[in-house]
Amino acid sequence: MSHHYRHGRRCDQREPRCRHPRSLFGRLTLIWLLGLAVVLSVSSWLYLGERGRAARNTVFEHMALDVVTVVALMDSLPASERMASLQRLQRSHYRFVLAPLPEGKPLGEDFAHPAWIRLRDGLAGRPLEIRAALSGDHRHPALYVGTRLADGSPFLVEAMAPLPTTPPARTLAAMAALVVGVILVTLLAVRIATRPLSRLAQAAEALGEDLDRPPLAEEGPVEVRRAAVAFNWMQTRLRGLFAERTRILAAVSHDLQTPITRLRLRAELMDDEMLREKMLADLSAMQALVEEGLAYAESAAAPQEEATLTDLDALAASLVADYTDAGQPVSLAGLSLGQARTRPRTLRRLLGNLIDNALKFGGSAELVLERADKLPVIVVRDHGPGIPEAELDKIFEPFYRLESSRNRESGGTGLGLAIARQLAAALGAELSLRNRAEGGLEARVILGTDLRA
Structure with missing residues (x-):
């Protein structure tokens, strides 16, 4: 019987919202990406x-x-030509003016900027002063020399x-490529790190279905290998x-x-007919x-039959014919299923059961052939009293009898x-039971595609 498991924990409907990833993969990825964002932000700022x-x-050095060059040029020109020459020598980040220093905060002789040192060396012997002040209508900060x-x-x-400039397009493209590359490497690294744990979880889920898997x-990090060794040992012990x-x-x-055979022989020799009948019953x-106990033990311990390509229509028709030849009210209906890879003797025994x-x-019994999601389905229906919904899962447990809801005289x-x-x-x-709306019980056998020979 196949069981369906939910991988990962969903958010509880009663919770307002999921505030963080639930899976280990999601959490590790989030941690790595947050760390990446912090590192890239600090690196970009620096x-x-x-x-x-x-x-x-560079601007101040130039x-x-x-x-120094312009001062030497102005010294060589007559005073009447200096203003016109200065108009042609204006720069984008600084300008020359024939005017005294404005009011501002003077910067002392200890101002050690390399450009200032070069300026003092180039204008040696001249008075030189530097002040910081606000310039223009918008009051931008400026330096005055x-x-x-x-x-x-x-x-x-x-x-x-100088106004702050945006990085060139090539720099932005390089940073974007770096971010994308680191994210891909992060996802790959986290996937590799969590894959052994995912395999362990899948193996634990599948263990309940097949102890002989x-x-x-036993590979991966030391902790994962130890968990795999413990899991395999547990599987061996359970088997x-x-x-x-x-x-x-x-x-x-x-x-x-x-002893049952001996008791039967002795009961046959009893004189009291009523007592003899009760003993024999x-x-x-x-x-x-x-x-039934022997059949249950054989079904659990019998070696696996090899899976072969089987004509499901012929198998169902042959099984129904055997019952009708014996006078049993068994019928066949439904569509043609064609061939499927299965274990025919095991399937025949299951349907017979x-x-x-x-x-x-x-x-009575009715065998119906159907398809569900392209998988072959064989349904066995009866017209009995059915089973209470709360007991449908318990009825599969060994030695569990529900005679109050079925025919008590039939026993079992x-x-x-x-x-x-x-x-x-x-x-x-996948074997499941459900009560039919028109009365009776329906057993559905959905044949899967994963068969190991």
């Missing part, structure tokens, strides 16, 4: 700050050389602070415990047949219980559907 500082230093020409005329340089690969339980059940059921019930159950508790050992569930598991099929 890069842009250093880039702006370098740009300002300005110092330019000032004042000196005097050879004839004593004031000379002023007004340097505006291949052992988990041994179930095998031991099956052997005990088979041994007890087999050994009980001899009790012995028949005991014999049926022993035979369900048909016997329908005949015992419903008086409570092993029929438990055997059917084991046979369905061996087929990789």
Whole structure:
């Protein structure tokens, strides 16, 4: 019987919202991406700050050389030609003015900017002063450098602070490529780190369906390898415990047949006919219980039949014909299923078990062939009293009998559907029960596609 598991925990409907990822993959990815965002933000801030500082230093270095050159040029020109020449020498980040220094905060002799040192060396012997002030109508911060020409005329340089510039497109593209690359590497690294845990979770879910599944690969980090070793050891222990339980059940059921046979012979010799009939009835019930116990043990311990391509229509028709030849009210309906890869003897035994159950508790059986999501489905219906909804899952448990809701006179050992569930598991099929709206019980066998030979 196939079970469906929900991978990962969903947000509870009663919770206002999910505030963080629930899976380990999501949480690790979120941590890595948050760390990446912090690192990139700090790195970008430092890069842009250093880039702006370098740009300002370059501007001021060029300005110092330019000032020395322009001062020498002004000294060589007559006073009447200086203003016109200055108009042609204006720069984008600073300008030359024949005016005294404005009011502002003076910067002392300890001002050690390399451009200032170069300016002092180039204008040695001249008065030189630097002040910081606000310039223009918008009051932008500016630096003012004042000196005097050879004839004593004031000379002023007004340097505006360079506005912050955006990084060039190539720099932005490189940063974007870096972010995308780191995100992809992060996702890959987290996936590789969490994949062994995902395999362990899947193996734990599949263990309940098949104790004979291949052992988990003992690879990966040390912690994951230790978990895989412990899991494989647990699987081996569980397989041994179930095998031991099956052997005990088979041994007890087999050994009980001899004393039951002796009791039957002795009962035949009893003179009291009424007592003899009661004893024989009790012995028949005991014999049926022993035979069902043996069948249950064999269904659990029998070796797997090899899966082959099987004509499902022919198998169903042959099975129904066997019952009708024996005078049993069994019919066949539905569409053609064609061929499918399955274990024919196990499937025939499973359907026979369900048909016997329908005949015992419903008086008749109907075999219906269907398809669901392109998978072959074989349905066994009866016209009995059905089963209470709350008991539909419990009815698959070994030795569980629900005679109050079925035909009490028919009896039963409570092993029929438990055997059917084991046979369905061996087929990789899903077996489920449901009550029909028009009355009776319906057993659905959905044949899967994952069969190991």
